[in-house]
Amino acid sequence: MSNSDLRPETVAAHALRAVDEATGAVVPPIYTSTTYARDENYKPKLKENYVRNGNPTLWQAEDTIAALEQGTGALLFASGMAAITTLTETIPHGAHVVAPDVMYYGTRDWLKRLETLGRISLTLFDPRRPGALAAALQKGRTDLVWIETPLNPTWDVIDIEAAATASHAAGAILAVDATATAAVTTRPLLLGADIVFHSATKYLNGHSDVLAGVLVTRELNQRWSDVAMLRTKMGSPLPPLESWLLMRGLRTVFVRFRQCSANALAIARHFEKHPKIERVLYPGLSSHPEHAVAARQMTDGYGGMMSILVKGSFDDAKRLCTRLKVIVPATSLGGVESLAEHRKSVEGPASPVPDNLVRLSIGIEHADDLIADLEQALSGL
Numbered sequence: 001m002s003n004s005d006l007r008p009e010t011v012a013a014h015a016l017r018a019v020d021e022a023t024g025a026v027v028p029p030i031y032t033s034t035t036y037a038r039d040e041n042y043k044p045k046l047k048e049n050y051v052r053n054g055n056p057t058l059w060q061a062e063d064t065i066a067a068l069e070q071g072t073g074a075l076l077f078a079s080g081m082a083a084i085t086t087l088t089e090t091i092p093h094g095a096h097v098v099a100p101d102v103m104y105y106g107t108r109d110w111l112k113r114l115e116t117l118g119r120i121s122l123t124l125f126d127p128r129r130p131g132a133l134a135a136a137l138q139k140g141r142t143d144l145v146w147i148e149t150p151l152n153p154t155w156d157v158i159d160i161e162a163a164a165t166a167s168h169a170a171g172a173i174l175a176v177d178a179t180a181t182a183a184v185t186t187r188p189l190l191l192g193a194d195i196v197f198h199s200a201t202k203y204l205n206g207h208s209d210v211l212a213g214v215l216v217t218r219e220l221n222q223r224w225s226d227v228a229m230l231r232t233k234m235g236s237p238l239p240p241l242e243s244w245l246l247m248r249g250l251r252t253v254f255v256r257f258r259q260c261s262a263n264a265l266a267i268a269r270h271f272e273k274h275p276k277i278e279r280v281l282y283p284g285l286s287s288h289p290e291h292a293v294a295a296r297q298m299t300d301g302y303g304g305m306m307s308i309l310v311k312g313s314f315d316d317a318k319r320l321c322t323r324l325k326v327i328v329p330a331t332s333l334g335g336v337e338s339l340a341e342h343r344k345s346v347e348g349p350a351s352p353v354p355d356n357l358v359r360l361s362i363g364i365e366h367a368d369d370l371i372a373d374l375e376q377a378l379s380g381l
């Protein structure tokens, strides 16, 4: 059976090939060497002979992620932001970029910086307004459409297929930040996206102990060669130890993600009509404004990410986080342990995120313990 016949759960569990051909080891080896000897004809044994250009541990992790996303190539970086900033280096000087106005604030800040420097022109669209993405495009001028779905931290859902059609009609490529869907429930490349991005720090690794980012491409083209070249020149590949740790996490991504999804759905339903909560933002709820798109596009659960709008002020929302005893008040997401964060405190006063929003990354604990923890924290507000 070739890898292409295998289901994604099997590909992930084996990290492509569970048994090392040289030794029979069932766990992939870690190649920590920074350099590789040449043979008697002065030829390198591998396609690369210096660690910054690539190495076998990195390649195994990359090939596994490319197979999960059904892409033709993947490149791992030392962080999610390293992947994003490398991709934006490929935008021609002065070209136009389109992105949602609510999104991971690190990406938005970076795009705004490029705009301030005169490197790009930028249009931020309202993802809740139908047709806003298409209206933001400038035919022949827009180079890159960057979307995130579901959007961090409001968890609005963007229709990838529609975004791809509109982007391509304008001559732009579509890149999708799919961090919240973990290469489990949505496959953006099959819906027409050109590039998929993950902060692999989140679900792909899943244990809050590795910083990593990945880009996956639908086509091996000039832009992709440029991204690979830039990663080497800017010096940001994921090192071997981190690549190996990421692969260890990746092997359980399906079971983790499904448990996170089941827990999150139970919590969202429990708190949807809670007297101390104004709204629960979760794409799995039928009350979510883009639930129909989510149901079509998220085929294996709605993930573990949600936000709650507490009935109260900036300070009340912040106080909720400090009152939690099981859920940890910390940033980041996609780990096995549940985390809570008051986003406005992190993003600052200029952020469009509501003052009373608390972001929850739901982990794999027992859902009843998480519900009880949120109940006791809310009771003190």
Ligand SMILES: Cc1ncc(COP(=O)(O)O)c(C=O)c1O
Binding pocket: 079, 080, 081, 082, 104, 106, 107, 148, 152, 177, 179, 180, 199, 200, 201, 211, 212, 213, 332
């Ligand atoms: C949706 C999303 N995209 C990108 C990033 C940036 O990734 P990293 O922190 O791995 O650099 C994050 C980090 O929180 C994120 O949540």
